[in-house]
Amino acid sequence: MSPVPAVPAVPEGAVPAVPEGFAAAYRDQQARYPAGEPGWQPVHTVYVPADRFTARTVSEWGEQASSLVKAHLPDADALAEVFGVPAGLAEGVHARLLTKLSTEPVEDLRIDFEDGYGVRPGEEEDRHVARAVEAVAALHAEGALPRRWGPRVKSFADGDPARSVRTLGLFVTGVAERAGGLPPGFTVTFPKILMEPYVTLFAGVLERLEARAGARLPFEMQVEAPQTLHFLRPELVQSLGGRLAAAHFGVFDYTAAIGLPPHEQRLDHPACDHARHVMQTALAGTGVELSDGSLAASPASGRTGDVHALWRRHAELVRHSLRHGFYQGWDMHPSHLVSRFATVYAFHLARYDDYRERVSAWEERRQAGGGIMDEPATIRTLAAALRRADAALP
Structure with a gap:
């Protein structure tokens, strides 16, 4: 065995001192880029208009999706044919799909007071907030509230933040009172952020509500306009004190804002790929989760051919998102649960x-x-x- 060489003497001044200011820069790095290992993230967010939301909504979506599987996807062979899943994987994917739809059909629920709900008289929206509060409290009491849940409120971009803030306040305080505290998993979605100050102003609203809610109130920002891409950066996330939990891409508002023709408003358009990649690079390492958008379609009829066509198209979009590193997306119809879970499970199991x-x-x-x-x-x-x-x- 060769002898271990002796460590030579180091002449004075040969090794420079650690640069002054390094410690401060390193602390700033840790504050801006705190992300550790990935944990659980919902594979989807289900959007339900507030006027249609009840304590039965989650179970009804699961029942409808299960019925579609029973009628149009009865076995592993059918799943392999519809979704292009290798035969060796299809049986496992089919079994997992049935289990999921019967036990947890919705991982993340958003009660929509924005585009899916529309503009209503103030008293009507107040009544729907009260109904949503009762439904959330009932789901919580039954142990059936999804792991993530919350409202989507109206934007500040229309010049009337009062409605957005009122709905949020009534919802949060109402649920906290009815459920004996805000149940875990709450988040609120803030849409159409055309101006950077709106993000800070909305975070301030949440901060003031936290005392009433007795809990930290995180929020998701929607990236639905090209203007929003200009102010996505780690410093913005840091300034919000950990309240920004996620950024969700909105395909239809975004493609309309950049002037794409209607038939090109699709999640797999190259312009959408660009926006998603800007989101990824701007928010990398910050711990902010990313979610893709939706397919605005349902089966054209109850015939098997139409159901399969919808599932194939949705599966294409889900795979596109997964390939681009977006592991979550929006589901807008019970049929989407089938193609979402089947595609996600096949993607993870294949490799x-x-x-x-x-x-x-x-x-x-x-x-x-x-x-x-x-x-x-x-x-x-x-x-x-x-x-x-x-x-x-x-």
Whole structure:
């Protein structure tokens, strides 16, 4: 064995001192980019207009989706044909789909007081807020409230923030009073943010409500306009004191704002890819979750061909989002639950064993096989994908 060489003496001044100001810069780095390992994130957000929302909504969506599976997706062979899932995976995906629809059809629920609800007289919206409060309290009492839930309020961009703030205040304080405190999982969605100050002003509204609610009130911002992309940055997230939980892409408002023709208002348009990639780069490392938008369509009829056509189109869009690193999207109709869960489960299961083998090989300092030479950054990505799959799969 060769002798270990002695450490040479270091001449005075040969090693520079740590640069002055490093400690402050490092603290700033940790504050701006606090994100750790990915945890559970809902695979979807279900939007329901506030005037149609009841304590039965969640179970009704699950029942309707299960009925569609029974009628139009009876077995693994049908799932493999409709969604292009390999035969070896189809049985497992089908079983998981049935389990999910019967136990937790909705992971994230948004009671919509904005576009899906429209502009109503003030007293009417107040009545619908009161009804929504009662429904949320009932769901909570039954243990059936989704893991994430909350309202989408109106924008400040129309020049009338009073309605948005009133609905939010009545909803939050009402639920807290009826449920004996605000149940876990609350978030509020803030849409159409054309001006950066609106984000700070809305966070201030939440801060003032927190004392009444007895809980921290996080919010999601919707990215629905090209103007919003200009002020997405880590410093904005940091200034909000941890209240910004997520950024959701709004495909239809965004494509309309940049002048795309109606037939090109689609989630997989290259212009939407650009917007999503700006969101990713601007918010990377901040801990802000990202969600994609929706498909504004339902089956044209109850015939199997029309149901399958809807599922195939929705599955294409879900796969597009997943390939681009967006692991959550909006679902607007019970039929979407089927194509959402089937596509998400197939996506995670298709490479799960391969990813696990490559991570194990790296940890054991051996070759994974197949001529692959994994970099440390790839291993971190593989490990994150496994954690994300474990959190998403029932």
